[in-house]
Amino acid sequence: MAQAQKITPRAKDFSEWYGDVIAQAQLADYSPVRGCMVIRPHGYRIWELMQRALDDMFRASGHRNAYFPLFIPMSFLAREAEHVEGFAKEVALVTHTRLRATGKEGKDAIEVDPSSALEEPLVVRPTSETIIYAMFAKWIQSYRDLPLKLNQWANVVRWELRTRLFLRTTEFLWQEGHTAHTDEADAESEARLILEIYRDFAETWMAMPVITGVKTESEKFAGALRTYAIEALMQDNKALQAGTSHNLGQNFAKAFTVQYQTAAGGLEYVWNTSWGVSTRLVGGLIMTHSDDNGLVAPPKLAPVQVAIVPIWKTDQEKQQVSSVGSQVQADLEKAGLRVEHDLRDTMKPGAKYFEWEALGVPVRLEIGPRDVASGQAVLARRGGGKGPVSLHGVAASVTKALDEIQAALFAAARERREQNSIRGVTKAQFIEFIKRPGGFAYGGFCGSPSCEAEIKQQTNATIRVLPDPEFRSKEAPRNCMWCGAPSVAEAVWALAY
RNA sequence: CGGGGUGUGGCGCAGUCCGGUAGCGCGCCUGGUUUGGGACCAGGAGGUCGCGGGUUCGAAUCCCGCCGCCCCGACCA
Known part of the structure; x- marks a missing residue:
């Protein structure tokens, strides 16, 4: 499609x-x-x-x-x-167990049968x-x-x-x-x-x-x-x-x-x-x-981990590249990878690239006549970067690329989170931070539900968690970032889904 | 529940003010030429214009009622 x-x-x-x-x-x-x-x-x-x-x-x-x-x-x-x-x-409740025909047309053809009311309604879990x-x-x-x-x-x-x-x-x-x-x-x-x-x-x-x-x-x-x-x-x-x-x-x-x-x-x-x-x-x-080109799926959870896109001009080339592609697919699948070999001839290769990218496929292998001649394929990563890989041991290089991508995604996401976290916030900083860049705001909390409610009411931010030791700031906050009373725990605030 | 917007082929929209029987782009189908980053040409298919009523010779278009959806608020987590 x-x-x-x-x-x-x-x-x-x-x-x-x-x-x-x-x-x-x-x-x-x-x-x-x-x-x-x-x-x-x-x-x-x-x-x-x-x-x-x-x-x-x-x-x-x-x-x-x-x-x-x-x-x-x-x-x-x-x-x-x-x-x-x-x-x-x-x-949601189930209160009745039957419909009945009314003899009318269209939407009114059936109605709830009042005699089928349950003695005790059932809750849909x-x-x-x-x-x-x-x-x-x-x-x-x-x-x-x-x-x-x-x-x-x-x-x-x-x-x-x-x-x-x-x-x-x-x-x-x-x-x-x-x-x-x-x-x-x-x-x-x-x-x-x-x-x-x-x-x-x-x-x-x-x-x-x-x-x-x-x-x-x-x-x-x-x-x-x-x-x-x-x-x-x-x-x-x-x-x-x-x-x-x-x-x-x-x-x-x-x-x-x-x-x-x-x-x-x-x-x-x-x-x-x-x-x-x-x-x-x-x-x-x-x-x-994900990015502006579509889904970015981590390799371990990507429905398709590798898309093989053959490139050809003549029928002979088509036969050649698709035969090599099938062999590559078999090699990769033997290594336990989820692979699609895109043999559609109604679409140009470029269109296929965009489609597989939107679907979040981490690795794409392009195989054209020139690649076949030199015993290689072009490996393109979803996040950017393209280069030749030898068809000998292709499964190993692809597996390695997938592992690297998985690690890089995690590292990038963690880096982004740290860039968008602020520690030891004051009330004034907090109000600005939540409004503008937003992110995780670490600060002292007095433990009072009314203080918590007031923060939520004025800023929409909620305490996401009182973090476990590993995530706490090096220096424990002394006072509630909002009311100034002694802090009983460090809290992480953010706007939330 | 309150305020605002919107409903027209699968998707996105024009046409509505100044009624004349529906059009554009994308997508889809067929054939041919193409194919290393979103191909092109030609020919096609597809719509009770949200629903109901009214005005009119004639309604996507005007009038009345209803319904759905979207956004903001409220509510909720």
Whole structure:
């Protein structure tokens, strides 16, 4: 499918640029239902690659997959007070189970059958804590049943007013892990372990640097004791919460009576954790690396890692270069790479280059008659740079190039984040910084929710996390950057998605 | 919910003020010539002009009502 539609430059309108990249890279499209999106094959492939990597990590750390139902009794949601308050305003409900024919024409041909009303409406899961812990209550009897560490890949629905492709849609795909433990320390180390897995995934696979830390009371998950998060900085200097891990304490255990008998014969409530990442990660990937030519995908998650573009004039040349191209493709695939050999003859090579670039392919191999004659191909990198490579050992050189690209993307993203971070901010600096370049602002925080709220109200900035030691400034801030009271923790503020 | 805008082939738009039965670019299809950074020529396909009603010999165009979508605010995270 050839196309020459232009991408709005990032610098001109970031939001339009984002949408254009998604359209040009054929990642997703709008659905007829407001706020919902269709994930197209190229976009879904990225998600599948993410899923595979994460799933392997979960499995390696002792988690097993299961599947819990889409529908949850409405009363379940109400059992945990904070939880219900957090989701009440955005749940979709099933209230009826039948339609009936009216005998009329067109849109009026069917209507809801009033006699099919459910006694208790069903909630379409916005998250599954309630249904899962109701089941845990049945399965957990003894300390010998613990820890119980499950994960599920599922879709969830949150009725959002403002939606954006991948970042916030009415329905989205995610994984949600749910675990039960004998004590707080075990639950805590689980929540931290998962946070570390998320961080590793973001950095190693997505080439997206993140800072880790804990959320403040006002930003934590409804119903959790503590929420940990990884936060990334997008190219427009807005923060993206890319993954969360919650220590749920015993809140849900008490609400759903999830108890176990101790070795000593006592009866205790379990300690739970829950954690998730979603298709929002795809949005994060796009906004971290892509440019005005389209998607830039890190090699490890690129649906197509290598595009081979043959160049020919005569039929004889075509036969020659495509035969060499096929051999190269076989070599690369044997090395485990994802390769497309672009033999379309309706398009000139240049048009193919632009198309593969928009799709985010990290490496392109151009093979023309002159290359065949000299036993080489031209290797072009998505980020720029072109040069000949020998066809002998081409798989090794391509693999090396992909590794270099993966590393370079991460280094560049981390460099950009540091360039757009300010430490030890004063109130005056903060107000200017958030307004103009934007980015991560590190400063002292007094811990007062009212101070936090005032900052948000006046600047729109929120505390993304109270960073973990590794990310804290060398010198701990003494005073709250806003009110001047003694600081209880360093905080990172930013405008956020 | 309040304010503003907009709805015309797949996409982007013109035509609306001054009613006469729909046009342009891109894309798509066919054939030919092309092919080392977005090819060219020729010939085609494709539209109940958001929906309903009204005025008129005649409505994309004028009038009334409704609906969708977008932006800002509110709300939310």
